[in-house]
Amino acid sequence: MEQKKIKAALLGLGTVGGGVYKLIQRRKDEMEQIIGTQLEIVKIMVHNLDKKREGIALSLLTDNWQEIIEDEEIEIIIEVIGGIEPAKTMILEALHAGKHVVTANKDLIAQQGRELLNAAEESGADFLFEASVAGGIPIIRPLKQCLAANELTDVVGIVNGTTNYILTKMFEENVSFESALVKAKELGYAEADPTADIEGLDAGRKVAIMASIAFHTRVVFEDVHTEGITKITEKDVAYAKDLDCVIKLLGVAHDTKEGIEVGVYPMILKKEHPLASVRDSFNAVFVHGDAVDDAMFYGRGAGEFPTASAVVGDVIDVARDIQYECTGRISCTCYKDTPIKKFEEVKNKFFLRMQVKNQPGVLACIAQIFGNHKVSIVRVVQKYVEETQAELVIVTDKVKEGYMKNALKELEDLEDIYEVSSVIRAYL
């Protein structure tokens, strides 16, 4: 075991990069105890050299990638720039050069994971990305190692803090989606352009990564059907409460006999489910395996230090592997090639809220259409009735998405139905 100092370079000095640098500084002595040698950030790559950065020695900064990639003493590259390029090129160059890479880049892993992991495997390098899913929550390592003896069949997670904060506000303070979003922006939970969060794209990337690891089959972002929470109304919230349920934006991945199902959509779920009590901007990932049964991992899915916690945890592991000369020890675990199910084939339960003509025979007509499309109704609630109009809520049994789509299309053409106001999937 060599006792030489291990040198690392940090790519990016935004929120997460700053957190990583500070955390490594703060835990210097402890890390030496854990790893058995010192770990030092010797270069930080930034876009703008002139920007003032408190507590960072100017000599560390560079805007020249060559300075880093050509420095043979730098063994670990910590990529926290985010996005596809230039991160991808840099990571590939680093791996080809035999350097080890730790990244928090979910966009990249969810789209180009295979290429990156192959590059790592070819050069026997460590390539770790714990921070790419659910921020500080340990999930990649538990899936890859602790639960390795399991056939995992279900991974269901609240993996976007912004939308969970919004839904929590809507539930606990009876406010609309719009005003909850305003509040989320005020608190810095939502970005100026919140599309990636509220439309489920961010969650979709994380689900792709988790599904790949859990089911040993490469799942990419494009495989994930994504829907957001913008259509959830205060009335939906009220009905969910009546059903002793909450509404959560869930990233859902199931390994079924007919293939892998992956999606992100708001779902109604029972208050007793462990995911139901995950409040505010917290994240949680619920897992089911044939041996472990149900398990859940809960914590902060974003933020400077929670994300840095995961990044630096990975860095410590890489340093340990360097010390023990066993880098590449945990590599790609996608040794299967299970097909991804077409979304129309995925089965879900549904909560449907619709405005219908208040006259006899309407429900019979709706039931007839559902019957024709193989949709079983398990519950009907009619709560608000005006002279000419009634609001009907229908909860269905599991049915293929394709069938439901066709049934809804036919319903919408019906004269007696003014509007299908909400279509929310149910995890009951």
Added chain:
Amino acid sequence: MEQKKIKAALLGLGTVGGGVYKLIQRRKDEMEQIIGTQLEIVKIMVHNLDKKREGIALSLLTDNWQEIIEDEEIEIIIEVIGGIEPAKTMILEALHAGKHVVTANKDLIAQQGRELLNAAEESGADFLFEASVAGGIPIIRPLKQCLAANELTDVVGIVNGTTNYILTKMFEENVSFESALVKAKELGYAEADPTADIEGLDAGRKVAIMASIAFHTRVVFEDVHTEGITKITEKDVAYAKDLDCVIKLLGVAHDTKEGIEVGVYPMILKKEHPLASVRDSFNAVFVHGDAVDDAMFYGRGAGEFPTASAVVGDVIDVARDIQYECTGRISCTCYKDTPIKKFEEVKNKFFLRMQVKNQPGVLACIAQIFGNHKVSIVRVVQKYVEETQAELVIVTDKVKEGYMKNALKELEDLEDIYEVSSVIRAYL
């Protein structure tokens, strides 16, 4: 990297041992994919060779330890006998012989962890014990690796399924401790002699192990103050509900400026706390670190396959280390020697329920005594009043255990107080 088959021996074929054997058989092909070579159980040590065991080849069984320890081809020993001896001697002999050990033995780790980890370190062997705490829930590896960048200050867990089942029944079905215990025995959640569970001893061992890892200081079972749940009554449950709380048996470990606090006792905690929604026989461990903030790990804390999931996960990791020639990679992480705080110095909030004389001045008298002993009262509820007797509930602020003990002693000597019916700590 060698491609030879890795041979393991299993010590013990009880519930967990049976699960481990079945799981390894079931996942044979997958494990080969993960590890890169085959893993095989070549010997199983049992107490009674004559007992019928379905699905196990007789040729695997032995009651002779020498056959295993002297077999140089056996590289991994899986110890699931439990208890101190003969497990300890066997593990030490195995480690000294350079074999790697995976164990689920909490009694042993909580009492003799240092000696065993030292032996592993001396011979450069892997010594893993994920299953010793909270069954199938990944907790040891997350604490040692994923959260290694954190200064962890709090580990609070529901780590005994029997007592959590009993408390859940008491809360949800308003039954007494006694009848919930009967139900737990019927379902096989409680043993014929349930002492270790209901008195908090089992939880105490797990807390000692978790505290050692989280705070990098060896904490042994004897350091843990343990109290059980036998004194919790239906009335306590009713009051807890009034306060929007639940009662849980918590294993509590805090790293404070004045030393480490470790204890197991029933605590009243707010319904919003993530641990409050952990129902039935499920376990969960809540962790706080300076970078990750709050995190929680939830799942099955016991049972044949959940425990086997953790054991076999460790076995896979050992096999991988053998393949990569990096055994001993994760060894003892107790590089500190933080003192353990005396229990009298530990500060807690309290919920006190007492029967007092129904006359003016009693509360003043109680408040006076509390004041003398530095106990601050934050809430007083008087709900049930009879002609001569009243029931008084007092919730206090944080106070040293020693002060509270003295205050209670003085209260009990008071003529106006008939009985202090409940003393429950509060995690509010």
